[in-house]
Amino acid sequence: MCGIIAVIHADPKSQSAAVEIHDALYLLQHRGQDAAGIVSCGNGGRFHQCKGNGMASRVFHDGARVSDLPGFMGLGHLRYPTAGSSANSEAQPFYVNSPYGICMTHNGNLINAPELREFLDQEAHRHNNTESDSELMLNIFANELNETGKARVNAADCFAALERMYKRCVGGWACTAMLAGYGLIGFRDPYGIRPMVLGSRPSDSGTGTDYMMASESVALTQCGYKTFQDILPGQAVIIEKGKDPVFKQVHPMLNYTPDIFEYVYFARPDTVIDGIDVDESRRNMGFKLAETIKLQLGPEALADIDVVMPIPETSITSAICVAEGLGKPYVQGFVKNRYIFRTFIMPSQKLRQKGVRAKLNPMRKKFEGKNVLLVDDSIVRGTTSREIVLMAREAGARKVYFSSCAPPITNAHIYGIDLASSSELIAHHRDSRAIANHIGADDVIFQNLPDLIEACASLSPRDPATQQFEVGVFCGKYVTPVHDGYFEHLEKIRGESRKIKVIESAREAVVHGVADQKQIRMAAKGVEVDQYGNVIPLENGSPEWGPLNGVSISQPSNGEEKTNGVERPDMEERMLSDDSGRVRVSQDISLHNMNDHF
Numbered sequence: 001m002c003g004i005i006a007v008i009h010a011d012p013k014s015q016s017a018a019v020e021i022h023d024a025l026y027l028l029q030h031r032g033q034d035a036a037g038i039v040s041c042g043n044g045g046r047f048h049q050c051k052g053n054g055m056a057s058r059v060f061h062d063g064a065r066v067s068d069l070p071g072f073m074g075l076g077h078l079r080y081p082t083a084g085s086s087a088n089s090e091a092q093p094f095y096v097n098s099p100y101g102i103c104m105t106h107n108g109n110l111i112n113a114p115e116l117r118e119f120l121d122q123e124a125h126r127h128n129n130t131e132s133d134s135e136l137m138l139n140i141f142a143n144e145l146n147e148t149g150k151a152r153v154n155a156a157d158c159f160a161a162l163e164r165m166y167k168r169c170v171g172g173w174a175c176t177a178m179l180a181g182y183g184l185i186g187f188r189d190p191y192g193i194r195p196m197v198l199g200s201r202p203s204d205s206g207t208g209t210d211y212m213m214a215s216e217s218v219a220l221t222q223c224g225y226k227t228f229q230d231i232l233p234g235q236a237v238i239i240e241k242g243k244d245p246v247f248k249q250v251h252p253m254l255n256y257t258p259d260i261f262e263y264v265y266f267a268r269p270d271t272v273i274d275g276i277d278v279d280e281s282r283r284n285m286g287f288k289l290a291e292t293i294k295l296q297l298g299p300e301a302l303a304d305i306d307v308v309m310p311i312p313e314t315s316i317t318s319a320i321c322v323a324e325g326l327g328k329p330y331v332q333g334f335v336k337n338r339y340i341f342r343t344f345i346m347p348s349q350k351l352r353q354k355g356v357r358a359k360l361n362p363m364r365k366k367f368e369g370k371n372v373l374l375v376d377d378s379i380v381r382g383t384t385s386r387e388i389v390l391m392a393r394e395a396g397a398r399k400v401y402f403s404s405c406a407p408p409i410t411n412a413h414i415y416g417i418d419l420a421s422s423s424e425l426i427a428h429h430r431d432s433r434a435i436a437n438h439i440g441a442d443d444v445i446f447q448n449l450p451d452l453i454e455a456c457a458s459l460s461p462r463d464p465a466t467q468q469f470e471v472g473v474f475c476g477k478y479v480t481p482v483h484d485g486y487f488e489h490l491e492k493i494r495g496e497s498r499k500i501k502v503i504e505s506a507r508e509a510v511v512h513g514v515a516d517q518k519q520i521r522m523a524a525k526g527v528e529v530d531q532y533g534n535v536i537p538l539e540n541g542s543p544e545w546g547p548l549n550g551v552s553i554s555q556p557s558n559g560e561e562k563t564n565g566v567e568r569p570d571m572e573e574r575m576l577s578d579d580s581g582r583v584r585v586s587q588d589i590s591l592h593n594m595n596d597h598f
């Protein structure tokens with residue numbers, strides 16, 4: 001899952017679009033912790049970029065970098081990878097210089113990426129420099145826009161290019177794009193799987209209107225955008241410099257099926273997606289789960305429960321309602337460390353496991369001698385639940401019941417949430433009893449799917465009786481067609497991306513001089529090197545040396561030994577035999593005006 005933001009101010013002399021995007025990144029940080037980026041554009045049509053791996057505060061040096069990003073419009077992105085790797089070069093926004101200079105951000109996942117890659121290579125002859133599906137989408141769009149053959153495009157040309165692009169791409173997406181000196185574009189997949197909302201407010205001068213697009217309404221409301229509307233499935237919007245937005249259905253709406261996992265876990269509670277209030281949906285989930293708990297446990301076990309406890313943070317709203325529904329005391333037994341962020345979207349299993357203990361601490365008094373009913377939003381790999389049940393028992397709980405506001409997750413997520421490969425999902429081949437055994441709970445109770453759908457659909461401003469959602473993770477029925485072999489492909493690429501993550505931790509250990517022999521060997525195989533064969537230090541994830549235009553930028557050697565014992569020939573070999581065809585250059589250009597380099 002990623003967070004996207006786009007801003008265009010009415011006043012073309014405004015220099016503060018990036019300041020606002022930067023504020024909004026913090027409001028959407030929960031959607032992606034791996035990488036962050038902003039590209040701004042000033043009146044002369046030049047792009048300015050800062051992006052790299054890490055949370056927004058790190059990438060922008062707590063805001064200090066934002067002053068390098070002038071302009072009246074821009075794009076922002078927070079990444080939680082679903083495709084490719086977590087390499088710096090895949091941080092967004094992506095940029096292509098031809099035609100016209102285009103930047104793009106993408107929340108979602110394309111499920112026909114290999115086909116698109118083949119088309120771009122064999123027919124469009126466009127170079128892709130990363131494994132990212134988002135870079136493919138940008139190039140497909142650029143290729144279609146190029147078909148106009150014009151020196152300057154207009155809205156009709158952009159819509160027509162999108163219409164052609166929609167015929168090629170399959171999957172879930174909410175995207176924003178920016179054409180140098182021209183304006184912004186926003187568009188959403190024909191099923192409305194990924195969210196996007198457009199807001200407006202009077203400009204500071206009062207003579208025009210500023211616009212913002214974002215994944216969640218909370219970014220808009222907190223930045224002072226008063227009115228907002230959802231971009232519809234298959235709809236695109238173009239906001240040209242100094243003009244009002246124009247909308248077009250660039251593909252027929254095939255369904256209106258927002259991803260239900262936004263309501264279960266991803267979105268902030270103070271957000272409204274497609275007219276459905278996230279916090280209210282979680283309240284409904286809690287009340288409905290209480291009914292299932294009553295049925296499943298029966299009066300005897302129910303009478304046995306002393307307290308209902310949330311697993312902070314997402315499940316708090318629902319847990320309050322479970323307690324109310326069961327007529328049991330609601331007790332906060334775990335203290336959440338506010339300096340540890342979301343553990344589920346951490347990149348490796350080891351980090352996730354460590355993250356749970358670092359993030360949650362049980363208060364002994366709340367557990368001693370009690371039978372506790374824990375409430376979580378979902379159980380995915382079971383990392384959190386297993387650790388938490390153990391912590392509850394260590395703190396003195398007698399019996400531990402574990403309940404989930406979402407049904408068992410049995411299938412892979414394919415539209416932009418990296419919900420592990422099927423084989424990693426705790427519910428993939430296990431029933432509730434086996435899951436309870438696995439996580440060490442006395443019993444496990446899951447929400448059922450019709451109740452979850454009803455909890456959200458009943459709040460829909462459309463017809464609640466016919467409101468549908470993307471629920472493939474709970475039943476294996478996905479809203480788009482999925483071609484044969486896709487899941488095998490997914491298992492393979494997720495396996496590869498796991499390997500990359502292991503290599504990245506090895507590399508981190510090498511850089512910090514704490515690597516063991518195995519990690520050194522691993523790092524030497526997978527590590528990136530600069531033009532001199534030096535290991536690129538971790539700090540190179542910082543924007544000074546970040547990737548540009550999909551090109552990995554590495555730091556020129558300052559003569560210091562950085563190899564930390566990694567054998568140089570191995571790295572030289574890798575550098576010379578990079579058969580991926582990727583371009584790696586060594587220049588400090590990430591914060592400069594992009595057009596100066598073309």
Ligand SMILES: O=P(O)(O)OC[C@H]1O[C@H](OP(=O)(O)OP(=O)(O)O)[C@H](O)[C@@H]1O
Binds near residue numbers: 311344376383384
């Ligand atoms: O079964 P698992 O693989 O462990 O994943 C599920 C857990 O991950 C999430 O917590 P997270 O810390 O990401 O987020 P939160 O603080 O928003 O609840 C979620 O709330 C569950 O607790």
Ligand SMILES: NC(=O)CC[C@H](N)C(=O)O
Binds near residue numbers: 001080082108134
């Ligand atoms: N979570 C997302 O929306 C990811 C976007 C894109 N597929 C990437 O991996 O960068």
